[in-house]
Amino acid sequence: MAHWCLRSEHHLPQETIDSLAVGGRLCLGLVNTAHPRSGRYAHDFLSGYADLVTWNRSLGMLTEEQEQYLLQESCTHSQEAGKTFEFALALREAIYSVFSAVAGGRVPQSEELSLIQSIFAEAMASASLSPIEHEFSWEWGAEDEPGKELRLLLWPVALSAIELFTSSKEWKKVKECSGCGLLFLDKSKTGNRRWCSMDECGSRAKMRRQYARKLSTL
Ligand SMILES: [Zn+2]
Numbered sequence: 001m002a003h004w005c006l007r008s009e010h011h012l013p014q015e016t017i018d019s020l021a022v023g024g025r026l027c028l029g030l031v032n033t034a035h036p037r038s039g040r041y042a043h044d045f046l047s048g049y050a051d052l053v054t055w056n057r058s059l060g061m062l063t064e065e066q067e068q069y070l071l072q073e074s075c076t077h078s079q080e081a082g083k084t085f086e087f088a089l090a091l092r093e094a095i096y097s098v099f100s101a102v103a104g105g106r107v108p109q110s111e112e113l114s115l116i117q118s119i120f121a122e123a124m125a126s127a128s129l130s131p132i133e134h135e136f137s138w139e140w141g142a143e144d145e146p147g148k149e150l151r152l153l154l155w156p157v158a159l160s161a162i163e164l165f166t167s168s169k170e171w172k173k174v175k176e177c178s179g180c181g182l183l184f185l186d187k188s189k190t191g192n193r194r195w196c197s198m199d200e201c202g203s204r205a206k207m208r209r210q211y212a213r214k215l216s217t218l
Contacts, residue, residue, distance in 0.1 A: 004066050006152050007130075008138040009160050012060055020197055022059065024185030027161035028174070029059065030088075031096040037181035049074045049081035052088050052153055061156065073149060084150045091119055091154055095161050099183050103176040120162045123155030177201050 009017065009026035016022060022029035033045045033055060046052060050071055057067040074081035094112035101108040126148075127138045138159060142149045164171055175186045178194050179201025186193040195202035 004069065005139045005141045006061065006066075006156060007132070008156050009061070010135075010137055011132065016059055020182070020184070023183050023196075024187065025160050025164050026059070026061075027095050027157050027164060028099070028183045028185065030055075030092050030157050031099070031183050033092065034096075035180060035182055037096075046085075046089070046092075049085040049088075049150065052085060056153055061153075070150065070153075077150065080150050084154070087119070087151070088154055090115060091157060095157075096183070098161075098165070099174045100176050100181075102171060103174050103183070116158055116161050119154055119158040122151075123158050127155070127159075179204060
């Protein structure tokens with residue numbers, strides 16, 4: 001493939017962004033690829049660069065052709081793909097740590113902010129602003145540098161995180177589910193949503209409360 005490009009999250013359908021697994025922003029979606037984060041059912045959906053490609057494809061960030069191209073490139077340049085995957089995990093954990101701190105009323109660590117900022121700076125150095133229909137979108141064009149091409153997948157996520165940090169209306173809405181640790185944007189009118197979903201963690205918590213009440217009356 002001679003040339004292909006990747007766009008920021010803004011072109012994705014709203015229902016994809018709002019889905020439970022994504023939680024309202026692409027950066028939160030990457031964090032939620034490790035879910036639940038603790039306990040006996042702790043699970044990480046990403047075990048290598050190919051999973052990162054598949055995750056992007058599942059959201060619609062990549063076309064099928066781009067997915068196949070990146071999978072092929074990651075096999076040809078396996079060392080670069082491995083390194084990029086490690087960066088992706090470091091980025092994911094830094095985003096998690098910052099938003100978990102914000103949601104818990106703690107001050108985020110400066111090293112984690114620096115890591116996100118450095119990947120964002122790298123992204124913006126290669127980004128171009130392109131008119132799409134009636135608005136603009138950031139785009140990253142692939143160059144004939146295998147390592148750099150593989151790293152493109154990190155850039156929309158870093159942009160998403162920085163946009164959320166600097167959005168005065170939204171960053172305070174980031175919540176961490178009290179049950180499973182999933183991050184989400186609380187768009188409820190009251191702003192006091194505690195659970196990723198009432199059908200999942202919400203109802204489990206309710207059952208635990210009912211059980212505890214029952215025990216206390218015995
Ligand atoms: Zn949950």
